[in-house]
Amino acid sequence: MTDPHDTAPDAADAPRLAETYDEVEDALLSRWPETRLEPSLDRIEAFTELLGEPQRSFRSIHLTGTNGKTSTSRMIETLLRALDLRTGRFTSPHLERMSERISVDGEPLDDEAFVRAFNDVAPYTHLVDAEQDHPLSFFETIVAMAYAAFADAPVDVAVVEVGMGGSWDATNVIDADVAVVLPVAVDHAKYLGEDAVTIAAEKAGIIKPGSVAVLAEQTPEVAAVLLERAAEAGATIVREGMEFGVVARTPAVGGQVISLQGLRGHYDDVFLPLYGAHQAQNAAVALAAVEAFAGSEALDDEVVRAAFAEVTSPGRLEIIRRSPTILLDAAHNPHGAEAVGAALEDSFSFSPLVGVLGVMEDKDHDGLLAAFEPHLAHVVCTQNSTPRSLSAAALGRAAAEIFGEDRVSVVPDLADAIERAATLAEAQETIDVSIGAGAVLVTGSVVTVGEARSLLKGRR
Numbered sequence: 264m265t266d267p268h269d270t271a272p273d274a275a276d277a278p279r280l281a282e283t284y285d286e287v288e289d290a291l292l293s294r295w296p297e298t299r300l301e302p303s304l305d306r307i308e309a310f311t312e313l314l315g316e317p318q319r320s321f322r323s324i325h326l327t328g329t330n331g332k333t334s335t336s337r338m339i340e341t342l343l344r345a346l347d348l349r350t351g352r353f354t355s356p357h358l359e360r361m362s363e364r365i366s367v368d369g370e371p372l373d374d375e376a377f378v379r380a381f382n383d384v385a386p387y388t389h390l391v392d393a394e395q396d397h398p399l400s401f402f403e404t405i406v407a408m409a410y411a412a413f414a415d416a417p418v419d420v421a422v423v424e425v426g427m428g429g430s431w432d433a434t435n436v437i438d439a440d441v442a443v444v445l446p447v448a449v450d451h452a453k454y455l456g457e458d459a460v461t462i463a464a465e466k467a468g469i470i471k472p473g474s475v476a477v478l479a480e481q482t483p484e485v486a487a488v489l490l491e492r493a494a495e496a497g498a499t500i501v502r503e504g505m506e507f508g509v510v511a512r513t514p515a516v517g518g519q520v521i522s523l524q525g526l527r528g529h530y531d532d533v534f535l536p537l538y539g540a541h542q543a544q545n546a547a548v549a550l551a552a553v554e555a556f557a558g559s560e561a562l563d564d565e566v567v568r569a570a571f572a573e574v575t576s577p578g579r580l581e582i583i584r585r586s587p588t589i590l591l592d593a594a595h596n597p598h599g600a601e602a603v604g605a606a607l608e609d610s611f612s613f614s615p616l617v618g619v620l621g622v623m624e625d626k627d628h629d630g631l632l633a634a635f636e637p638h639l640a641h642v643v644c645t646q647n648s649t650p651r652s653l654s655a656a657a658l659g660r661a662a663a664e665i666f667g668e669d670r671v672s673v674v675p676d677l678a679d680a681i682e683r684a685a686t687l688a689e690a691q692e693t694i695d696v697s698i699g700a701g702a703v704l705v706t707g708s709v710v711t712v713g714e715a716r717s718l719l720k721g722r723r
Contacts, residue, residue, distance in 0.1 A: 278290070278385050278386065278388060278389055280382045280385060280386075281378050281381055281382060281385070282378070283374075283378065284362070284374040284377055284378060286378075287361075287377060287378055287381040288361055290381065290385070291361065291381070291401050291404055291405060292401065294398065294399060294400055294401045294404055295397070295398060295399070295400035295401060296400070296401055300400075300427070301396075301397045302428075302431040303431060304431055304433070304435060304436060305395060306391055306395050306397065306398075306399050306400075306403055306433075307399075307403045307406060307407065307433040307436050308436055309391050309394065309395065310384070310387065310388075310391045310399060310403065310404075310407050311407060311410065311436055313387045313390060313391070314383075314384060314387060314407060314410075314411055317407075317410040317411045317413065317414035317415075318410040318413075318414075318421075318436055318437045320413075320414040320417060321351065321413055321414065321417065321418050321419065321420060321421050322419065322420045322421075322439075322440050322556070323420060323421045323422070323423055323437045323438075323439040323440060323441075324339055324420065324421075324422050324423070324439055324440065324441040324442075324443065324552055324553075324556055325423050325425070325434065325435075325437060325439035325441070325442050325443065325469045326339075326422070326423065326424045326425065326442075326443040326444075326445065326469075327424075327425045327428070327429045327432075327442075327443070327444055327445070327466040327469050328443070328444055328445025328446055328447060328466065328479065329445070329446060329447050329448040329462075329596065329598055329599075330445065330446065330448070330541070330594075330596070330598055330599040330602065331445045331446065331479075331541060331544070331545045331548075332354070332424045332425070332445060333354045333424060333576065333579075334537065334542060334545050334576040334579050335443065335445060335545040335548055335549050335552075336352055336354050336422050336423075336424045337352070337354075337574060337575065337576050338545060338546055338549035338550075338571070338574050339422050339443075339549045339552050339553055340352045340366070340369060340422045341369070341570045341571070341573055341574050342549060342550065342553040342562075342567070342570045342571075343419075343420055343422070343553060343556075344368070344369055344570075345566050345567075345569060345570035346553075346557065346562075346566070348419040348420055349367075349368060349416065349417075349418045349419045349420075350366075350367070350368060350369065350418055350419070350420055350421070350422060351365070351366065351367050351409065351412070351413035351416065351418040351420075351421040351422070352365075352366040352367075352369075352421070352422045352423075353365060353366075353406065353409040353421065353422070353423045353424060353434065354366075354424045355402070355405075355424060355426045356709050356710070357713070358577055358578050358593075358709065358712065358713035358716055359713045359716060359717050361377075361405070362374070362377040364405060364409065365377070365380065365405070365408065365409045365412055367412065367413070367416050367418060368416075372412065376412070379412075380408040380409070380411060380412040381408055383408070383411045383412075383415070384404065384407045384408055384411055388404060400433075402426050402433055403433045406426075406433040406434055409421075409423075410436075410437075420556065421437070423437060423439070425466075425469065428462075428465040428466060428468075429465050429466040429467060429468040429469045430465050430466075430467075430468025430469075431465075431468070432468075432469075435468060435469055438471045438474075439469065439471060439474055440474060440475065440555075440556055441474060441475045441476075441477060441552050441555045441556050442469045442470040442471065442474050442475070442476050442477070442498070443477045443479075443548060443552050444463075444466060444467070444469075444470075444476065444477070444478050444479060444481075444489055445479045445545070445548060446479050446480065446481060446544075446598070447459050447462055447463045447466060447481060447482075447485045447489075448462075448596065448597075448598035459482065459484065459485050460484050460485060460488055463481075463484075463485040463488040463489060464488050464492075466489075467488060467489050467491075467492035467493075468492075470489075470492050470493050470496050470498050471496060471498070472496045472497050472498070473496075473497060473498065474496070474498045474499070475498060475499045475500075475501065475555040475556075476489070476493040476496075476498040476499065476500050476501070477501050477548060477551050477552045477555055478490075478493075478500065478501070478502045478503065479503045479544065479548050480502075480503040480504050480508075480544070486502075499555075501526055501551055501555060503544070503547060503548065503551075506526055506551070507523070507524055507525055507526055507547055507548075507550065507551040507554075508523075508524055508547050509521060509522070509523060509524075509540075509543045509544060509546075509547045510522040510523060510524050510529070512540065512543045514538075514609055514610045515534065517536050518534060518535050518536035518537055518538060519534075519535050519537070519538065519539075519542070519543060519610070520532060520533065520534055520535075521533050521535055521543045521546060523546065523547050523550055524547075525547075525550045525551060525554050525561065525562070526551050526554040526555060527554050527559070527560065527561040527562075528554075528561030528562060528564070530550070530562075530564055530567050530568070531564075532568070533546070533567060533568050533571050533572075534568070534571065534572050535571050535572075535574065536572065536574060536575070537574065537576055537579065537580070538580045538606045538609070538610040538611075539580065539602060539603070539605060539606025539609060539610065540602070540605060540606065540609065541602035541605070541606065542576075542579070542606075546571060546574075550562075550567065577591075577716070578591050578592065578593045578709070578712045578713065578716060579592060579593065580592050580603065580606055580607075580610075581716075583715075583716060583719045583720070584719050587685050587688045587689050587700065587701050587702055587703060588613065588700065588701075588702040588703070589681070589685065589702070589703045589704075589705065589719060590702065590703070590704045590705070591704075591705050591706070591712045591715060591716055591719075592704065592705075592706045592712065593706070593708070593709040593712045594631070594706050594707070595622065595623065595626055595631070595707060595708050595709060596626060596627060596630070596631065597627055597630035597631055597633070597634045600630075600631050600634035600635050600706070601634045603635075603704075603706065604634060604635060604637065604638045607638050607704070608638065611702070613688075613700065613701060613702035614640075614700070614701065615640030615641065615687070615688060615691045615701050615702075616638060616639055616640060616688070616701070616702050616703075616704055617639065617640060617641045617642070617643065617684040617685075617687045617688045617691075617701065617702070617703050617704070618635055618638075618639040618641070618642040618643065618684070618703075618704050618705075618706065619642075619643045619645055619677075619680050619681055619684045619703060619704070619705040619706070619707075619711075619715070620632070620635070620642055620643070620644055620645065620658060620662070620706060620707040620711075621644075621645045621646050621647045621652060621653075621655075621658075621677060621680075621707050621708055621710075621711035622652070622653050622658060622707040622708050622711070623649075623651045623652060623653060623708050623710070624651055624652065624653040625651065626653075626708075628653060628658060628661055628707075629661055629665070631707060632661060632662050632665045632666070633665055635706070636665050636666055639666075639670075639704070640670070640691065641666075641670050641671070641672065641684075641687055641691075642662050642666055642670065642671055642672070643671075643672045643673075643674050643680045643683050643684045643687070644656075644658040644659040644662050644671060644672065644673045644674070644680075645658075645673075645674050645675060645676070645677050645679075645680035645711070646658070646675055646677070646711075647677060647708060647710045647711040647714050648677075648710075648714060649710055651710075652708070652710070652711075654675070655673050655674065655675040655680075656673055656675075658673075659671055659672075659673035672687075677711065677714055677715060677718065678718050681703065681705060681715060681718065681719070684703040684705075685703055687701075688701030688702055688703050689701050
């Protein structure tokens with residue numbers, strides 16, 4: 264980074280530096296929210312230029328796609344750390360605390376480091392604000408914080424998840440060695456487009472000249488868009504189902520055992536402590552991304568097994584409580600809900616399974632409800648604390664059309680909704696223990712799951 268003493272703005276004009284985590288949070292939240300977008304890289308490019316282009320000081324793996332980015336990022340990071348590389352990881356959104364978005368060596372920045380990362384970039388924010396048509400957003404600012412923190416660490420490699428889209432996402436000021444495109448479906452239609460092909464064109468923007476494009480299995484139409492972009496960029500292309508993929512998977516206690524075909528090796532008897540075929544797919548993509556990054560040699564079998572066995576992904580079919588079992592999953596679109604539904608059938612035998620759903624107003628809540636309907640005996644409609652949340656009453660009306668009124672409850676307070684669902688799950692349990700015990704699934708939004716996680720962890 265540029266020495267701030269060389270280029271720092273006049274102290275009278277510069278924003279006040281923060282002293283506490285709460286002050287950083289307030290300062291960031293006072294900026295344009297993540298949901299207010301002006302598609303351009305102009306602001307983030309101007310910002311990182313003032314900071315001395317910190318993103319040029321480390322290699323990177325960049326991920327986009329509709330679902331699975333955070334889990335795959337965490338798998339990639341764990342594999343890279345097993346290769347004795349120092350890592351940075353940027354993911355979004357966060358579940359409980361804003362600092363979760365920026366990790367070094369597998370751990371989120373602590374409060375002191377988060378304040379320091381903010382103060383490193385804060386003196387330059389108003390310079391960008393003054394020269395651009397729109398001020399820096401929350402997301403642009405925290406991306407710059409991450410890149411500055413990674414440069415200062417310093418890290419060997421950063422694993423970076425896009426916030427939304429690809430081409431004009433603020434993270435895209437990096438030129439990644441490896442570009443990962445997870446399955447593309449419709450989400451954020453207001454900003455990215457109404458169909459998967461249009462969305463794919465935007466997401467393909469992370470594929471840079473000379474990179475390796477690691478492509479998860481896609482529909483033929485989406486694959487064509489991604490392949491065209493990769494060819495234009497002169498990127499090396501590796502595809503799930505051709506150069507790499509899942510060979511076999513067996514559900515197991517606490518997760519699943521998988522066999523993976525990588526780019527340069529075959530890896531059997533890999534225990535992955537996450538549930539569902541979609542997580543096995545994410546593991547295959549993560550392995551291919553790390554192989555592509557690492558070079559020509561196959562990875563050591565034992566290193567791969569040990570790394571995958573350590574993977575965690577909070578809020579992704581996470582069992583947060585027992586008696587009754589309460590699971591958390593951040594599925595927030597139909598594609599994600601379908602994957603979770605398949606994983607529930609594949610790995611669990613709950614009877615009944617009661618859902619607690621809180622969704623954002625701009626999401627396809629009808630599609631989400633329809634995807635969950637075959638798997639839930641009852642749904643408790645609630646809402647999270649943000650202004651973007653769809654009201655519990657509105658969600659309840661939509662749910663009644665899909666589930667029938669007798670399978671729907673409306674409880675606006677999230678804590679009360681979880682209690683109501685737990686009571687229903689226990690009251691309706693079957694006497695036949697071979698069928699399974701009752702359980703609760705909290706889902707519908709990352710924010711809903713994050714708030715539920717905080718509530719339930721506190722009660723534990």
